[in-house]
Amino acid sequence: MTSETESAENRTEDRSERRNFVQQRIDADVASGRHGGRVHLRFPPEPNGYPHIGHAKAICTNFGLAKEYGGRCNLRFDDTNPSKEEMEYVEAMREDIRWLGFEWDAEFFASSYFDELYDMAVRLVRKGKAYVCDLPLEEMRRLRGDGSRPGTDSPFRGRSPEENLDLLERMKAGEFANGEKTLRAKIDMASPNMNMRDPIMYRIMHVPHHQTGDRWCIYPTYDWAHGQSDSIEGITHSLCSLEFENHRPLYEWYLEQLDIEDKPQQIEFARLEVAHMMTSKRKLLALVQEGVVSGWDDPRMPTLRGLRRRGYTPSALRDFIHGVGLARFNSTIDIVVLENTLRDELNRTAQRRMAVLRPLEVVIENWPEGRVETIEAVNNPGDESAGTREITMSGRVLIDREDFELDPPKKWFRLAPDKEVRLRYGYAIRCKEVVTDPATGEVTKLVCTYDPESAGGRTSDGRKVKGIVHWVDANAAVRADVRLYDHLLRVAKVEELGDDADWRDAVNPQSLEVVHGAMLEPSLMSAEPGATYQFERVGYFTADTVASKPGAPVFHRTVALKDTWSKIAAKGN
């Protein structure tokens, strides 16, 4: 039983019940035979940054939908602006898509179509539907007007197709400087839709391109490239985010002018926004550059490599995205939903271990001198096939400082003076004496007794021991650093701080806490980097793939366990 198959099954099951608006559209098209009944999608990232959780939504949606309909999905790098793009990001994207569990049917670059796109532009020029404009940036902006005022025709709008053709060729040949001329579609300067006010198709950029080198010095804009690229690839449904809504008429206009028959359909849906996460490339870059995080793969980052290193699994991410659904409404989902999806999976799959983050020594005074007992511990109570392991117990154990209170609050059923708790898998112990440092008042040691009849969950007289604490054998435990991560943002959204606040104030200054000298069950020493365990009663922890050394893993908290006690404590006090 892998989580892979399980989540796939869930999806199929859901298919008959809940259909989002995109599925409903595709259902209708398949039924009516539009596009010949084909479903062909594409995922079109611009290679200008590391993929993050937002990309995961688009990836899962496009590849997932294609799979669901038995259709195809291409990977297409939307590389029309070489000044922002790099091969590094192309590689990262490929890697992360595969990690998420998807494979593209074909890979393309928008730049592969530069020749065809140019020929199409020539056709539009010949038809009198495009012209070369000499207006400088500022002037063009002024003449475009704004929402309440119609624009004014460019003085170059009336150039003849012959003149335009000549100028376009010379633009392509590199005769002009950056910004000196543009190719514009001739549509309607009075359109209420700004995108239709003679939008730019080509701009001059004397910049080398990671795919085409210095072959081109004019580059198509997104609008001019996108629909045509879709059409060339035979895309049926072109999914994009909501902010492209106003571009749809232009998308369709170009296809119409080019007499394209089986037109791909642009469908917009809302981006994913997760509270306490940040997906602005600019801001993430700043965090990396300013050393706030250790890199793009820092386990606090919302990047797919950050989440991967943190211990997120592809299936948990897919399940999360699937659960969020698709809509045309901008919403923010709470990060606890993401965390819960992960916990849900890890609860089923992660082996249990014991680890004490902040050790407190417990001496068991009636434990027979020198005796070491071997105890069999279950690896996963919900999965018998996970088997068992052996741990040892001696007269000196370590428990977590959080599990002892000198003056316990109400409903406390952990350890306290003269109170009894059970050591998980081990014996019940009672606290007889508390040793404190006379200088600081800090508790340094507890002296306890144990009930020799209390192995295996019972007690000598049948009394109930409500509290159970995790522990390690002081003589066998191994020392390690453990990193505790918290949300990168201390507020749900950066915008909460107000318009003139510095977004850096939204960053949680305590997103990382390093715990030195945690004591772990010895079996954890052989943990493979990337392996995730549940530290019982504490949370899920992953052996860090970067910081771990052979035989000396460094663990970090992937996600904490649900903590009911903190709620009770908060209410009761």
Add this chain to the structure above:
RNA sequence: UACCCCGUGGUGUAAUUGGCAACACAACUGGUUUUGGUCCAGUCAUUCAAGGUUCGAGUCCUUGCGGGGUAACCA
């Protein structure tokens, strides 16, 4: 300001297209439990507002209110 899109529990999505408002998470109650975890049971909305059409409206129409997007030679 103009144009476009969108308003369903605390959150994210459903509602057989005009027919008993459903699912998940969160929260709260209780039960089980050698993890205060898991698991189980239960509780939690007259669908932004007003009006209209209709036997019947979350769904259609009008107006208002609220939120978002756009007004780059970015995508």
